[in-house]
Amino acid sequence: MQAVTPTILWVPGAVVLVGIVIGLVAEASGRRSFGIATIAAGLLVAAAVSGWSALETTVSLVFGGLLLGGGGFSGLACVVYVLAGLSILSGWSRATSTQRGGTVAGLTALSAVGIQVLASSFDLLTAVLALEIVAIAGYALVSATGSRRSDEAAMRYFVQGGTATGFTVLGLAVLYGVYGYSGYTELVAAIGTGSQSAAFGMVLVLAAFAFKLGAVPFHSWAPDVFETTDASSAGFLASAPKIGALMALLVLFPGGIFNEGRFPGATLAIATIAAASVVLGNVGALRQRSLGRMLGYSGIAQVGYGLIGVAAGVGGITATAVFAVTYAVGAAAAFFVAEAVRVRRPDWDGTIAGLSGLAAEAPVLAAGMTVAVLSLTGMPLMIGFWGKLLVFSAAVSVNLTWLAVVGVIGSVISFGYYGSVIRSMYAAPQEAGEGSPGGELAGGRMAFTVALVAMIAVIIGGTGPVIAGVDVLFRLLTF
């Protein structure tokens, strides 16, 4: 049954790109709301098409062997497009009222396309280009916040990203220079049993992806970025690019060129990065007062969990993909709720302590944040549990039990800071009489709705597999 032809795999990206063009033209001609809505609509259509084409489980090569598509790759793309669309809708009230609104929406959508290409690239050159598109869109999204601190964060992000790009290009040069190929299939054949130059290239490529993921020791940009960027954009930046980068790593490492058969050190290197990220991210997050900064550090730890799955090898591919999706949904939900809180309390200073009294004032938002952080902790009944469970199972089944133990200890530590968010929200407000906010911003309902949608997604994703079997988790993710 060939219900999905390779042609259709092009449709989502094309729809989004057309949407961006129409949206930006519309904005330029003074119809900003319409433009942003067009971009968001393009993303949601793309998500629907991707989701439909994910039902066809065969993975087919399209466009001259440069790209994989279909199956789980489309499933991941579906999630990425949904997150991008929600991110734009979440920031609706700000986007429609500021000059940069259309640009932010366009960059988010462009980045989403880049992520799809990155996740499914089957050629090192394509991967590097996609990585750059995502990275550059990321720098711009951070600086689009427009505060001095966000400019500084964007600058630092950009400089460090530039260094990482240098690594990537060098790695690409080494591999291409020695073997003369950039396509994965040709490289696999050419590298054979491995060589020192190939190992050198591997280290450089791994470093580049570790930077993109924000894994230790290339993590220092993450907290600043997520603290200073608008929560709606941060919700996208914290979630979707990690799906793309983790997927690309899976294709490169356990599945492809750098598999452990040829490079016995690769597993150890990834396992070390994973463990270090889990430990440093969790310990770093414990000391944070700002919600965004805390989520930035915790994102480092979460990437560590994803890398545990990568380290688990071929058996961990689906687990890692599921983890990437479940983490992305949970993290995005946390940021989208933060955005809705910002809309509700315009003078919120972004600290965790500043959330006090939220439960009494806006019970649904407090519940949404609770659900999001419990999911990030990995509590059962939330979607985040399944990702962690599968990743740990993958690690245990290849005798990396120590890595799983590091992971669960990290999860316990993580409740220290995730729980403090809950504690703060359900505490009485610090200043009495502060209870009445200055009224919602125009268009604030949208942020609230997105937060609600994200919360429901986390709960359904968490309870669904209990009722319908774990297979529902894999439905969109067959590789």
Added chain:
Amino acid sequence: MGVLLPVVIPLAGALVVAFAGRVGAGGARRLSAVVAGVTFIATLYLAFSWNAGGGENIAWAIGGSQRVMLLRFAVDGLSVPLVVLTGFLGLIAVLTSWEVRDHAAAHHALLLGLEAAVMAVFLADHILLFYIAWEAVLIPMFFLISVWGHENRRAAAFKFFIYTFAGSALMLVGIITLMVSTPMDSLVGGMAVVSADKQTLVFWLLAAGLLVKVPVVPLHTWLPDAHVEAPTAGSVMLAGVLLKMGGYGLLRVALPLAPDAFRAAAPVLAILGGIGIVYGAVLALGQRDLKRLVAYSSVAHMGFMLLAMSTGTALGIGAAVLVMVSHGLVSGLLFFLVGALYDRTHTREIPRFGGLVAQVPVWGGVFVFGALASLGLPGLSGFPGELLAVLEGFRSFGWWIAPVGLGVVLGAAYNLYAVRAVAHGEPSVEWQSIPDLGMRERAIAASFVLFIVGLGVWPGVVLSATESVTRILAMALGGGQ
């Protein structure tokens, strides 16, 4: 289908109460009382139909996929007593929180959700479902303590969560390890044993989570704080039911899956149990806070449970279940009484009380009864289980069991100390005019008394229910009887 009802009814009830929050406090509590009552009836129905079926396991499962079918519930002799206990205490918990005015709908929804989660722990047939339910218990309990608790509620709730989550996270690694190494995942009605080289690892990973919940002595420090700060209904559920999850998990998961490791660990468990009996009693004796005293007595009672279990004989394991059920009733009663007293006096300080038998005769009388049940007076529910624990312990461990005798004496000491200081002695002038237990509270107390006496006179009702399972477990450990 009957096996599903004790989980589904409170869960559905919790959702209805939560979303029908507009009906006000009165509506919410009446609705929850009906739900909890129906749940209790459903557990009794399950017990009777299980008994009528000659003790055959009753199971229920739903579709899912061939690969992993999570939603499987089953009941056997080991879970029946605990399910009925949970049904009873779930109803009591709703009735004791009749006076909760602050966000009553949310409070009751959480109580019912908690009950559903605990039921799912006791009824889960799939090991992953067991874990999910086990963790799901934490969430409502965390909120019950941290929102409706006393002065230091937030710190206590946090400590409770972190301690138990740390244990259960390690338990998760154990569960994953055994899921990876054995193909079978059914908990009720036979499960493949983990291969010998992995048993020790799996057992101790599981035990890390289970022993925190019991709790055993070095890991018990979350318990007094959580108990003292929890609202009365939370304390009743925590002591009455949640602590049983640890013992149940040891018998349901750890023992059958890793019998060799369990046998090897038995002396350690016995020592931990013995330490719990003595140390818990010593700590209880030193308390000025009445609720804290009752909380520490739980540590001692759970020590008896662990000691009984570690003997590995059929009778010993049966005694462990008996101790669990009895402690659920006795500690539930005591926490209810302390809560009722606190509602009237807003203090729990033992030295401020005295002569309460004269001032509030019904409360005083029931309190004396509860203390006597707690110290193990023959004829009441505490006696048979703890006696069997000591006897079987003596058979298995010989004179090493002697220090437990000290614990028994100390147990009598702290209970009588509490009775003397609170119920008897010089009546304190401070509480001349506090009201005695009302009709609703008398009904609660009476039902506790009924069950405690009933179980004390007829402990066979639990022992015979569990017999089929305990015999299999003892056989797995290589014991004859």
